[in-house]
Amino acid sequence: MPERAIIVLTAPSGAGKTTIARRVLDRLNALRFSVSATTRAPRPNESDGEDYHFLAPDAFKARIEDGDLLEYEEVYPDQFYGTLKQEVEDSSPDAPVLLDIDVRGADNVKRTYGDEALVIFIAPPSFSVLKDRLTGRGTETSKAVQDRLDRARMEMQRADDFDAIVINDDLDTAVQETLQHINRFIAS
Ligand SMILES: Nc1ncnc2c1ncn2[C@@H]1O[C@H](COP(=O)(O)OP(=O)(O)OP(=O)(O)O)[C@@H](O)[C@H]1O
Numbered sequence: 001m002p003e004r005a006i007i008v009l010t011a012p013s014g015a016g017k018t019t020i021a022r023r024v025l026d027r028l029n030a031l032r033f034s035v036s037a038t039t040r041a042p043r044p045n046e047s048d049g050e051d052y053h054f055l056a057p058d059a060f061k062a063r064i065e066d067g068d069l070l071e072y073e074e075v076y077p078d079q080f081y082g083t084l085k086q087e088v089e090d091s092s093p094d095a096p097v098l099l100d101i102d103v104r105g106a107d108n109v110k111r112t113y114g115d116e117a118l119v120i121f122i123a124p125p126s127f128s129v130l131k132d133r134l135t136g137r138g139t140e141t142s143k144a145v146q147d148r149l150d151r152a153r154m155e156m157q158r159a160d161d162f163d164a165i166v167i168n169d170d171l172d173t174a175v176q177e178t179l180q181h182i183n184r185f186i187a188s
């Protein structure tokens with residue numbers, strides 16, 4: 001295993017990386033999820049400290065100024081997301097950590113950690129399926145869905161820039177492929 005093993009799932013919003021991440025975490029006990037910080041509001045099914053550390057914009061800014069973030073992005077207008085250093089660097093070096101972050105965050109993690117990071121791009125089978133999944137999830141307003149789809153066009157073009165691509169068409173197959181990439185990386 002690399003000295004530090006950082007596994008990143010990245011994808012356009014709605015491609016299914018959170019769904020895949022949950023199943024992967026259920027299967028690999030040693031893997032720990034990095035809980036990101038965000039300024040967006042919690043969804044009804046989300047808990048603070050488990051899904052995200054939900055912060056007010058001023059508190060998020062203070063964490064940036066204190067140097068607590070490994071990377072952060074304004075992924076959507078006025079919605080900031082970032083990886084806390086404590087989530088990655090305080091973990092035991094032999095405990096691999098799983099991040100669910102956007103493509104620019106993935107670029108930054110790769111730049112910082114190089115071969116200690118494996119970045120897997122989760123691709124939807126098509127743009128129209130992505131739209132259906134995002135709309136079907138029912139967690140965003142139609143304006144927010146549109147912002148996410150607008151950004152998805154840029155994100156889809158980045159698929160080939162990462163270490164591996166998994167197409168999330170059939171969920172079980174996508175989870176299996178993701179596990180194979182992770183197990184191979186951890187064993188390397
Ligand atoms: N293979 C699949 N087939 C059908 N539906 C799926 C599949 N994978 C995920 N979904 C559904 O698509 C929706 C989006 O999935 P999910 O929330 O995991 O995406 P995400 O990439 O994590 O999005 P975000 O970046 O916004 O958090 C969810 O309703 C989920 O149940």
Ligand SMILES: Nc1nc2c(ncn2[C@@H]2O[C@H](COP(=O)(O)O)[C@@H](O)[C@H]2O)c(=O)[nH]1
Nearest residue numbers: 013036072073075081082083100101102105
């Ligand atoms: N650069 C980062 N992006 C992150 C982080 N945590 C989540 N995200 C990405 O934001 C979008 C939207 O997420 P949602 O939960 O509001 O649907 C998605 O692409 C996430 O992967 C982070 O720490 N840094």
